[in-house]
Amino acid sequence: MSELNGVEILLVEDNDDDLRLALRAFKKAKLTNTIQVARDGQEALDYILCEGAHASRSITDVPRVVLLDLKLPKVDGMEVLRRIKSDPRTHTIPVVILTSSKEQRDITNSYQHGANSYIVKPVMFDNFVKAMQEVGMYWLLLNEPCG
Amino acid sequence: MKGTRKARSTLLLAERKRKEEALRESELLYRSLFNSMEEGFCIIEVIFDSEGKATDYRFLEVNAAFEKQTGLSGAVGRRMRELAPSHEAHWFEIYGKVALTGEPAHFANEAKALQRYYEVRAYRVGKPELRQVAIVFNDISGRIRAEEELREREALLRTVAESSRIGLVMLSADRRYLYANSAYAEVLGLSRPDIAGKRVADVMGHVYDQISPRLDRAFAGERVNYELKVPGQQGKDNAGSDRVYAITYEPLQGNGEGSRVIVVVVDITERKQAEDALRQSEQQYSALFANKINAIAHCRVITDEHGQPIDYRILRINAAYEGIVGIKRADIEGCTAKEVFPGVETYAFDYIGILGKVGLEGGEIMSETYFDATGQYYSLYAYSPAPGEFTVIFTEITERKRAEAALHASEAQFRSIFENSLDAMFVTVPTGEVLAVNSAACVLFGMTEHELCQAGRAGLADPDDPRHARALEERVRTGKVRGEMTYVRKDGTKFLSEMQSVIFGQQGNRSLVVVRDITERKRAEQEIRELNEQLEDRVRRRTAELEDSNRELEAFSYSVSHDLRAPLRAINGFSQAVMEDYGSSLPAEGQEYLGTICRGATRMGELIDDLLAFSRLSRQPISLSPVDTRNLVSQCLEDLESLHKDRVIEFTVGELPSCLGDRSLLKQVWTNLLSNAIKFTGNRQRASVQVGAQLESGKVVYFIRDNGAGFDMKHANKLFGVFQRLHRNDEFEGTGVGLAIVQRIVHRHGGRVWADAVLDQGATFYFTVAEEGKRIYE
Numbered sequence: 001m002s003e004l005n006g007v008e009i010l011l012v013e014d015n016d017d018d019l020r021l022a023l024r025a026f027k028k029a030k031l032t033n034t035i036q037v038a039r040d041g042q043e044a045l046d047y048i049l050c051e052g053a054h055a056s057r058s059i060t061d062v063p064r065v066v067l068l069d070l071k072l073p074k075v076d077g078m079e080v081l082r083r084i085k086s087d088p089r090t091h092t093i094p095v096v097i098l099t100s101s102k103e104q105r106d107i108t109n110s111y112q113h114g115a116n117s118y119i120v121k122p123v124m125f126d127n128f129v130k131a132m133q134e135v136g137m138y139w140l141l142l143n144e145p146c147g
Numbered sequence: 148m149k150g151t152r153k154a155r156s157t158l159l160l161a162e163r164k165r166k167e168e169a170l171r172e173s174e175l176l177y178r179s180l181f182n183s184m185e186e187g188f189c190i191i192e193v194i195f196d197s198e199g200k201a202t203d204y205r206f207l208e209v210n211a212a213f214e215k216q217t218g219l220s221g222a223v224g225r226r227m228r229e230l231a232p233s234h235e236a237h238w239f240e241i242y243g244k245v246a247l248t249g250e251p252a253h254f255a256n257e258a259k260a261l262q263r264y265y266e267v268r269a270y271r272v273g274k275p276e277l278r279q280v281a282i283v284f285n286d287i288s289g290r291i292r293a294e295e296e297l298r299e300r301e302a303l304l305r306t307v308a309e310s311s312r313i314g315l316v317m318l319s320a321d322r323r324y325l326y327a328n329s330a331y332a333e334v335l336g337l338s339r340p341d342i343a344g345k346r347v348a349d350v351m352g353h354v355y356d357q358i359s360p361r362l363d364r365a366f367a368g369e370r371v372n373y374e375l376k377v378p379g380q381q382g383k384d385n386a387g388s389d390r391v392y393a394i395t396y397e398p399l400q401g402n403g404e405g406s407r408v409i410v411v412v413v414d415i416t417e418r419k420q421a422e423d424a425l426r427q428s429e430q431q432y433s434a435l436f437a438n439k440i441n442a443i444a445h446c447r448v449i450t451d452e453h454g455q456p457i458d459y460r461i462l463r464i465n466a467a468y469e470g471i472v473g474i475k476r477a478d479i480e481g482c483t484a485k486e487v488f489p490g491v492e493t494y495a496f497d498y499i500g501i502l503g504k505v506g507l508e509g510g511e512i513m514s515e516t517y518f519d520a521t522g523q524y525y526s527l528y529a530y531s532p533a534p535g536e537f538t539v540i541f542t543e544i545t546e547r548k549r550a551e552a553a554l555h556a557s558e559a560q561f562r563s564i565f566e567n568s569l570d571a572m573f574v575t576v577p578t579g580e581v582l583a584v585n586s587a588a589c590v591l592f593g594m595t596e597h598e599l600c601q602a603g604r605a606g607l608a609d610p611d612d613p614r615h616a617r618a619l620e621e622r623v624r625t626g627k628v629r630g631e632m633t634y635v636r637k638d639g640t641k642f643l644s645e646m647q648s649v650i651f652g653q654q655g656n657r658s659l660v661v662v663r664d665i666t667e668r669k670r671a672e673q674e675i676r677e678l679n680e681q682l683e684d685r686v687r688r689r690t691a692e693l694e695d696s697n698r699e700l701e702a703f704s705y706s707v708s709h710d711l712r713a714p715l716r717a718i719n720g721f722s723q724a725v726m727e728d729y730g731s732s733l734p735a736e737g738q739e740y741l742g743t744i745c746r747g748a749t750r751m752g753e754l755i756d757d758l759l760a761f762s763r764l765s766r767q768p769i770s771l772s773p774v775d776t777r778n779l780v781s782q783c784l785e786d787l788e789s790l791h792k793d794r795v796i797e798f799t800v801g802e803l804p805s806c807l808g809d810r811s812l813l814k815q816v817w818t819n820l821l822s823n824a825i826k827f828t829g830n831r832q833r834a835s836v837q838v839g840a841q842l843e844s845g846k847v848v849y850f851i852r853d854n855g856a857g858f859d860m861k862h863a864n865k866l867f868g869v870f871q872r873l874h875r876n877d878e879f880e881g882t883g884v885g886l887a888i889v890q891r892i893v894h895r896h897g898g899r900v901w902a903d904a905v906l907d908q909g910a911t912f913y914f915t916v917a918e919e920g921k922r923i924y925e
Contacts, residue, residue, distance in 0.1 A: 017717035024724060071709045100712040102759065103705060104767075123712055123752030124745075125720035 008033035008140060010063040012044040012080065013098075014072050018121070021128060022067075022098075029133035033140060036063065041075025044068070045083055048090055062093050065139040068115075070099045070106055078109060085114030092146040094139055186285045187216030193239070193246040193278045194226070201243020203228045207279065216286045217261055231260040245269045246278040255287060264288040314392075314412030320366060320405070322347045331412055334392070353378075365396030365408045372396075374415070391419045442468035442525075442541040445532070448506035449483060456503020458483045459537075471521055471541060496527075505529045506537035515544065524548040573660040577623075577650075579604030582657075591664055593637040609633040609641050618646065622658065626650045634662060642666050697766070704762050711755050719748040754870075757884035761869060764891045769809045776803040776849070779810065780838055783817045791825050794834060801839030804847050806916045812892045813916070819885040820851045820912050826879055827855035827910065846915055854909040866902055889914070 009031070013019045019037065026035065038044035046052035048066070050059045066084065070077035077097065084090045096117040097110045107118050119135060122128050181188055191204040206222040214220050219230050227234055235258065245252050251270035258265060265284045273279040308315045314331030316324060327342045335342070335350065347362070348355050354377055361371045375392045393415045399407040436443055443465045449458040460483050469476050474487060484491045484499060491498055496516045505512055511530035518525060524547075529539040565572055571588035575581050584599045592599060592607060599607070608615040614632040622628040627649040633641045645668075648660040722741045730738060780803055806813075821836070828834035837852040858866075858873045865871040867890040872883040889912075893900040897917030904910035 015713050017720070018713055021716060021720040021724075024720075100709045100716075101705065102756065104763070121712070121716060123715045123719055124749055125716070125723040128716065128720065 008064045009035045010066045012038045012068045025129040025132035031136040041072040041080045066095045067098045182211040187213045201239040233260040264291045316410035318408045390416045442471045448503045571662040715748045757882045796834040799837040824853035852911040857904040857910045859906045
């Protein structure tokens with residue numbers, strides 16, 4: 001919030017329905033911060049690493065938090081996570097996995113690759129809204145970003 | 148000097164008178180002497196023939212003793228040949244020689260005609276031409292006879308002494324050997340010259356200390372008897388063994404220098420040994436008789452008028468006998484068998500007849516017998532120590548009998564095993580000779596028992612198979628051997644067998660050889676090997692297939708997990724959005740429909756979650772550790788408290804043994820079953836849930852029992868199926884996956900789960916977990 005024009009949230013979501021619900025949930029949760037959406041893994045990486053379509057962007061202009069789905073076209077979420085966390089320029093960006101999967105394997109892998117949090121999307125919208133509120137509250141308001 | 152002549156003549160006369168008188172006196176003296184002397188005296192005139200040979204003599208004068216000495220009376224004036232015609236010629240010759248030569252003769256000679264022996268002195272008297280001879284003689288027949296007798300007696304004594312086995316010695320007062328017979332010399336192991344004249348102290352040096360004081364007593368006139376033990380001497384006869392002698396000293400004639408002692412030495416070693424042996428034998432016999440183990444009775448046979456034994460009297464018994472018959476000695480000794488043992492004649496063992504025969508005919512018998520009184524077996528040995536008597540000895544042999552019986556039973560058992568074994572068996576000696584075979588051996592080799600025994604190892608083992616020799620070496624080394632080798636049948640065909648052999652017997656001189664034809668087994672093994680290979684191949688393929696399908700399943704689950712929920716979220720989320728954004732413009736019915744859509748989506752979400760959880764169970768690896776069931780159950784109950792915080796449920800938790808399992812999976816089992824119990828007792832005023840364990844066929848069975856809705860047992864087969872429900876959702880909510888999960892977990896633990904229920908009365912769920920160490924199926 002210190003940088004008024006900076007992106008606060010990078011939401012990586014390929015599913016239109018989920019995207020709309022998520023945005024609605026953020027709105028309902030009154031998270032008015034700037035939200036950048038990436039529709040697949042490649043797009044997310046381009047944005048973060050300032051490549052491709054986002055080559056003109058400054059890499060120092062990092063989002064406050066990345067909400068990352070795992071099942072993504074082109075480059076899947078786990079690969080995106082690995083790349084962010086293995087790049088010294090980006091590895092301090094908090095990454096929250098936001099997925100439908102309750103698979104233990106996914107949870108374990110995500111944390112091993114440096115995910116900062118793992119949230120299962122609830123089926124019930126009320127719960128979904130509540131989860132989004134809590135994510136926003138924590139990562140945008142309470143968490144002090146690194147440097 | 149005139150007077151002197153007269154005086155001289157007077158003197159001469161007186162002298163002559165005195166001389167005459169003296170002569171007369173002398174003549175008187177001699178005549179009285181002549182007549183009073185004991186010896187015979189005579190004066191003879193020797194008569195010569197014309198050739199000057201003395202042939203006879205005439206008695207001129209004889210004295211009084213003459214007749215007594217010769218037995219001749221009225222001899223004076225008569226010739227000898229008249230008186231004793233057979234008088235020996237040598238008498239005439241001797242006297243003739245005296246008469247002719249004047250040389251006196253002194254001799255002793257026999258006069259057979261007179262049956263006398265004379266000692267004679269003859270000398271010439273008077274003028275030589277008168278040929279008169281005076282003879283003084285003495286009848287010495289008595290002395291000669293005595294001397295002869297003495298000589299004979301001495302010869303006898305000497306012969307006796309020399310031939311005696313008894314040592315005889317005469318000692319002089321200065322303790323020297325005057326005489327020692329050969330027996331004595333032999334006793335000392337010396338030669339007689341080594342003894343004769345020697346001092347006793349020198350000859351008997353080694354025992355002289357013992358001899359000396361006794362000799363003193365003997366020389367003092369006492370008869371001394373004693374026994375002397377002489378230690379065995381090296382290099383002599385009887386070397387090494389002591390000899391014992393009975394010695395007697397017999398003092399002889401007076402004392403001082405002339406005293407003598409006769410020593411009699413008898414070797415009594417053998418007698419002493421015999422005495423000792425007898426004494427020892429008696430001691431041994433007494434000791435034997437007194438022994439505690441053998442019961443001994445000494446008895447005398449009682450016979451009837453035909454000499455047949457009808458009873459026997461027990462003369463003497465030992466303490467052991469008292470013990471085995473259980474009757475006091477006083478009531479046995481001196482009594483008869485029939486008195487002591489009423490009915491003895493009816494016993495199975497004919498004591499009177501058999502022992503009586505031993506007593507009467509001698510010999511011995513051995514037998515065995517059983518005493519009811521002690522319940523023991525005895526060996527019986529009887530012999531006859533004296534005619535009409537017998538000694539019977541009982542020795543307890545119960546243990547031996549039992550051991551024998553056991554041995555027999557054992558032998559029979561092993562014989563039966565040997566005979567009936569399906570394997571060929573041989574009893575052999577180490578050299579390969581066959582002593583016994585069983586019928587399986589006959590069948591296997593196609594030979595008779597006799598043929599097998601004749602063939603021996605050499606005829607049965609395959610000579611081309613070196614394993615036989617190696618097996619023999621190993622058996623010698625270790626006492627047993629086992630291995631595969633080939634044998635040859637009677638028809639020459641070879642077959643592969645498994646041979647096992649072990650050396651047995653106390654001297655290790657027997658061996659048992661077991662031969663099993665394994666041709667068939669080898670073939671079967673080959674088949675199995677091939678089948679196994681095929682099977683492994685099939686398993687490999689199947690595993691690959693399974694791995695593929697597992698991968699597919701995983702992908703499917705993953706996809707379901709991600710993709711199936713997204714539309715549900717859309718349904719739910721946008722229904723919610725419609726409700727929020729446009730709810731006010733929707734009629735009540737429309738709002739209700741949206742509500743239904745939301746609930747449907749929610750429920751489908753639950754179903755998907757449960758299904759995913761269920762499918763995960765199949766893939767999740769199981770990790771075993773000891774699980775404290777009691778602790779686990781109380782934790783579950785704690786977690787479940789929120790489900791029933793407004794209800795009254797009586798929980799009873801009994802004994803819950805620990806088990807080996809995956810704690811988190813088992814927790815799910817308990818949670819599911821307990822939450823079911825809580826759920827299905829929901830309409831009970833007083834709900835009751837019991838948890839416990841019981842032992843069934845040695846296995847721990849856990850159970851959860853409730854008094855809830857229960858179910859009809861005819862639907863029990865559907866109980867554990869996925870999505871199978873026995874209650875409607877408006878009765879009890881649920882997805883129908885909980886029990887399917889329970890069953891899957893229990894099965895993965897190698898256990899079993901089942902239920903027992905009565906509709907409206909409650910249900911009991913049971914499950915087991917494979918006990919520790921048992922293979923867990925994964």
